[in-house]
Amino acid sequence: MKTVTTLVSDVLGGHRLTEPEAVLLLKTKGRDTLAILAAADEMRERRVGDTVTYVRNQNLHVTNICKNLCGFCGFGRKATDEGAYCHDKAGIQEQARLAYRRNVTEICLLSGVHPGFTLDTYVDMMHWIHEVAPGVHIHAFSPDEVAHAAHRGKMTTPEVIERLKAEGLGTIQGTAAEILVDSVREVICPRKVPTAEWVRIIKEAHRAGMRSTSTIMYGSYERAEDQVEHLGILRGIQDETHGFTELVTLPFVHHNTPLYQQGLARAGPTGREDLLMLAVSRLFLDNFSNIQVAWGKVGLKMTELALLSGANDLAGTMFTDDVTGDAGASGSDYLDPKDMERIVHDLGRTLRQRTTLYELV
Numbered sequence: 001m002k003t004v005t006t007l008v009s010d011v012l013g014g015h016r017l018t019e020p021e022a023v024l025l026l027k028t029k030g031r032d033t034l035a036i037l038a039a040a041d042e043m044r045e046r047r048v049g050d051t052v053t054y055v056r057n058q059n060l061h062v063t064n065i066c067k068n069l070c071g072f073c074g075f076g077r078k079a080t081d082e083g084a085y086c087h088d089k090a091g092i093q094e095q096a097r098l099a100y101r102r103n104v105t106e107i108c109l110l111s112g113v114h115p116g117f118t119l120d121t122y123v124d125m126m127h128w129i130h131e132v133a134p135g136v137h138i139h140a141f142s143p144d145e146v147a148h149a150a151h152r153g154k155m156t157t158p159e160v161i162e163r164l165k166a167e168g169l170g171t172i173q174g175t176a177a178e179i180l181v182d183s184v185r186e187v188i189c190p191r192k193v194p195t196a197e198w199v200r201i202i203k204e205a206h207r208a209g210m211r212s213t214s215t216i217m218y219g220s221y222e223r224a225e226d227q228v229e230h231l232g233i234l235r236g237i238q239d240e241t242h243g244f245t246e247l248v249t250l251p252f253v254h255h256n257t258p259l260y261q262q263g264l265a266r267a268g269p270t271g272r273e274d275l276l277m278l279a280v281s282r283l284f285l286d287n288f289s290n291i292q293v294a295w296g297k298v299g300l301k302m303t304e305l306a307l308l309s310g311a312n313d314l315a316g317t318m319f320t321d322d323v324t325g326d327a328g329a330s331g332s333d334y335l336d337p338k339d340m341e342r343i344v345h346d347l348g349r350t351l352r353q354r355t356t357l358y359e360l361v
C-alpha cells in the first residue's frame with residue numbers, strides 16, 4: 001500500500017483513488033491529515049475555482065410522523081407520540097408564503113414518511129406551495145418516499161417520478177441514502193429501501209431528466225470501509241448518469257437518537273473525521289463538482305475549515321431545521337448570508353448565491 005504522501009501526490013497527478021486507498025486516507029491520523037486536507041483544497045480550486053456558493057432556501061416541515069423510525073433520527077414520531085404533527089393545506093401554505101416573502105429560490109420539503117401519504121398527497125402539496133410561492137424550485141421526495149408512493153398506488157417508481165416531475169417537482173432529494181451498505185442499513189434504518197432499490201430509483205430519476213443531490217450520513221454505526229463503499233456507489237452512479245448536483249456530507253447528530261441511547265452508535269464523528277470526510281470525498285469523487293458542508297451540523301467555525309478541506313458550497317439559508325434540532329444540535333436553523341460572507345472573505349474567497357442547479361444568481 002502507498003503512503004499518504006505518495007497517494008496524495010498521485011491523486012493530484014490524475015490517479016483515480018481506489019476504495020482501499022480511500023479507506024487508508026479516511027483512517028489517517030496526525031500530521032498526514034493536513035496533507036490530505038491541503039490536497040483536497042487544491043483539487044477544489046482546480047475543479048471549481050475560488051467561488052463559494054449558497055442557495056437561498058427554506059425548509060418546509062410537513063409532518064414528523066414517519067413509518068421508518070430510523071435509529072439515528074430524533075425527529076420522526078409515531079402518530080400517537082407526544083409532539084407528533086401533520087400540517088394541512090393552510091399550515092403548508094403559511095410556511096410557503098413566509099418562504100416566498102423571504103425571497104427564497106428553493107423550498108425544500110423535510111418531513112417524515114407519513115404512512116398515510118400517497119402520490120396524490122405529494123402532488124397536492126406541490127400545487128399548494130406553487131399557488132402561494134409561484135416559480136419557487138421544489139426540492140423534495142427521497143427514493144424512499146418515491147418507493148412509498150409507488151407501493152401505496154400500486155404503480156412503478158418510474159411512473160411516480162414522471163408524475164412528480166410533470167406536477168412541478170424541480171429536483172429529487174438524494175436523502176434516505178445514509179450509508180448504502182445493507183448490513184449497516186439493517187441496524188440504522190431497517191425500514192428504509194435497501195441499497196439496490198435506492199440506487200435503482202435514483203438512476204430512474206436521473207434518466208427521467210430529474211437531477212438530485214447525494215448525501216452520506218456518517219459517524220454512527222458504520223466503519224470507514226462502509227463509508228467508502230457508499231462513496232464508490234455514488235461515484236459509479238455519477239459515471240453513468242451525471243445526475244448528481246453535489247455531495248452533502250451529513251455528520252450524525254447523536255444526542256436524542258435511539259441508536260445512541262441504546263449504545264449502538266458512537267457520539268458522532270470527531271472534527272478530524274468531519275474534515276477528512278469532506279477532503280476524501282473531494283479527492284475520491286473525481287466526477288463531482290460540488291461538495292457541500294452542512295453548517296447546521298458542524299457549526300460556523302468548523303464550516304470555515306471545511307471550506308479549506310475540499311468543500312465549495314455552504315448549502316442554504318434553511319430558516320428552520322427541526323430534523324437536526326430534534327436530534328440535539330443547536331444553532332441549526334438559519335445562517336445569514338452576512339455570516340457566510342464573513343467566513344468566506346476571511347479565506348480570501350468570494351461568496352455567490354446560486355440556484356438549486358448551481359446557476360449563479
Ligand code: SF4
Nearest residue numbers: 066068069070073076
Ligand atoms: S430519518 Fe427520515 S425516514 Fe428516518 S425516521 Fe427520521 S424522518 Fe423518518
